[in-house]
Amino acid sequence: MAAGGAVDRSSWWGQAVWALPWLLFQWFPVADLVTTDRPVPARWAGALGLVAFTAVYLRVMGRLGRPRAWRPDFVAMVALAAVLAVGFGANWSGLMIYVSAASAAALPWRWVWPTVVAAALLCLAVIVTDDEPGLLFLPPICLLTAFGIRGTGYLLTVNAELREAREELARHAVAEERQRFARDLHDLLGHSLSLIALKSELARRLAPVDPVRAATEMADVEDAARQALAEVREAVSGYRQVTCGQALAEARAALTGAGITVRLPDRVPVLPGSADVALGWVVREATTNVLRHSGAQQVTVELTEDADRALLTVTDDGHGGAPRVTVLGTSSGSGLAGLRERVGALGGELTAGPVDGGGYRVCAAVPCTAATVGA
Incomplete structure (x- = not known):
C-alpha cells in the first residue's frame, strides 16, 4: 500500500x-x-x-x-x-x-x-x-x-x-556491525588517546625544568598519535586484531612511561585466535582504565591456562572505590560492555570491581586449548 x-x-x-x-x-x-x-x-x-x-x-x-x-x-x-x-x-x-x-x-x-x-x-x-x-x-x-x-x-x-x-536480518546485521565497529574504535582510541594525554601533560610540566626530557615525551606523543592513526585505518579496513602478547607489550610501555610499576606474566599461552584477541582487548581496556582513573602505582597482570580455559587478571593498587574508577565497573560503561560482549561471545566470563583493602581488579576467563611459549 x-x-x-x-x-x-x-x-x-x-x-x-x-x-x-x-x-x-x-x-x-x-x-x-x-x-x-x-x-x-x-x-x-x-x-x-x-x-x-x-x-x-x-x-x-x-x-x-x-x-x-x-x-x-x-x-x-x-x-x-x-x-x-x-x-x-x-x-x-x-x-x-x-x-x-x-x-x-x-x-x-x-x-x-x-x-x-x-x-x-x-x-x-x-x-x-x-x-x-x-x-x-x-x-x-x-x-x-x-x-x-x-x-x-x-x-x-x-x-x-x-x-x-x-x-x-540485513538490518540486524548492519546494526550489529555498527556496534562492533564502534566498540573497536572505543577500545583502540581510548588507550591511545589516554597515553597521548598523559605524555602531553608530562611534557608540559617538564618543559620549564627539563626541556630535553619534555622533547622526548613529545616525540613519544607523536609516535603514539601515528600509531593510533595506523590502528584506526586498519580497523576501518577490517584487518586490526590485537593479540594478548601485543597488548601486554603495549601495556608495559604505556604504564612504565607513566611511572607505574608493572608486573607481567613470564610466559604467554598460545591461544586460539578469538580467545587471544579477546584477552588482548581486556589488557588494553584495563590499561586504559589505570592510566585514566586509578592513580595506581603498581599494576600486576597474571595469565594462567589449563586444558579448558585461560584466566587473565589485571590488578592495580589505585583508588578502586572512587566514582571515576567505576566507569569500567558499571554495567553501563561502554568499555566493560564491549569486553563482556567479546568474552561472552566465546562462552567466557568477565568480572570487574574494587578489591578489598584498595585497588581494582579485572578478571576474564575464556575457554581455550593452549601451549606456552616465551613471553
Missing part, C-alpha cells in the same frame, strides 16, 4: 497480469456472441457484461495473497458471472471458472470452498439444462483452478514473509 492508503499500482499489476492467460476460456462466450443469432440489444448486453466481468475479475485477482471477506467488487463479479451464464447458456458457464479462481484469491479460507462448490454446481446445472455434454469438463476445472490459485496465493504470501525476514 502506498502512503495515505492508496493502492500500490505496480504491485497490483504484478499480481493481476499473470491471470491474463486464463482469459483463454472466454473464447466460448465470445464465439457464442458471434455465432449465435440473437437480437442486437442482447448481443450488446452480453458484450458489455463480459467486458465488465473481465475488468472486475482482474481487479479482484490483484489482491491474491491478501484475502478479505466479500468486497463489493467480488460480489459484483459473482453476480455478473451468474447472470451471464444463466441468461446466455452453456457456452457462458465457463465464467464460473473465473469465479472459482477469484474465490481462492480473494476470500478468507472458510468461504473459499463453499463458494467454489456452488460455482461448480451452477456451471453443471447450466450445462445440463442446455444439454451440452461436451462442456462437462468445465465443472471439474472449477475445482482444480481453486486448488491451483490457493497454492499460488500461499506461495506469494510465503515469499513476501521470506523477503521481509531477509530484510530484517
Whole structure:
C-alpha cells in the first residue's frame, strides 16, 4: 500500500497480469456472441457484461495473497458471472471458472470452498439444462483452478514473509556491525588517546625544568598519535586484531612511561585466535582504565591456562572505590560492555570491581586449548 492508503499500482499489476492467460476460456462466450443469432440489444448486453466481468475479475485477482471477506467488487463479479451464464447458456458457464479462481484469491479460507462448490454446481446445472455434454469438463476445472490459485496465493504470501525476514536480518546485521565497529574504535582510541594525554601533560610540566626530557615525551606523543592513526585505518579496513602478547607489550610501555610499576606474566599461552584477541582487548581496556582513573602505582597482570580455559587478571593498587574508577565497573560503561560482549561471545566470563583493602581488579576467563611459549 502506498502512503495515505492508496493502492500500490505496480504491485497490483504484478499480481493481476499473470491471470491474463486464463482469459483463454472466454473464447466460448465470445464465439457464442458471434455465432449465435440473437437480437442486437442482447448481443450488446452480453458484450458489455463480459467486458465488465473481465475488468472486475482482474481487479479482484490483484489482491491474491491478501484475502478479505466479500468486497463489493467480488460480489459484483459473482453476480455478473451468474447472470451471464444463466441468461446466455452453456457456452457462458465457463465464467464460473473465473469465479472459482477469484474465490481462492480473494476470500478468507472458510468461504473459499463453499463458494467454489456452488460455482461448480451452477456451471453443471447450466450445462445440463442446455444439454451440452461436451462442456462437462468445465465443472471439474472449477475445482482444480481453486486448488491451483490457493497454492499460488500461499506461495506469494510465503515469499513476501521470506523477503521481509531477509530484510530484517540485513538490518540486524548492519546494526550489529555498527556496534562492533564502534566498540573497536572505543577500545583502540581510548588507550591511545589516554597515553597521548598523559605524555602531553608530562611534557608540559617538564618543559620549564627539563626541556630535553619534555622533547622526548613529545616525540613519544607523536609516535603514539601515528600509531593510533595506523590502528584506526586498519580497523576501518577490517584487518586490526590485537593479540594478548601485543597488548601486554603495549601495556608495559604505556604504564612504565607513566611511572607505574608493572608486573607481567613470564610466559604467554598460545591461544586460539578469538580467545587471544579477546584477552588482548581486556589488557588494553584495563590499561586504559589505570592510566585514566586509578592513580595506581603498581599494576600486576597474571595469565594462567589449563586444558579448558585461560584466566587473565589485571590488578592495580589505585583508588578502586572512587566514582571515576567505576566507569569500567558499571554495567553501563561502554568499555566493560564491549569486553563482556567479546568474552561472552566465546562462552567466557568477565568480572570487574574494587578489591578489598584498595585497588581494582579485572578478571576474564575464556575457554581455550593452549601451549606456552616465551613471553
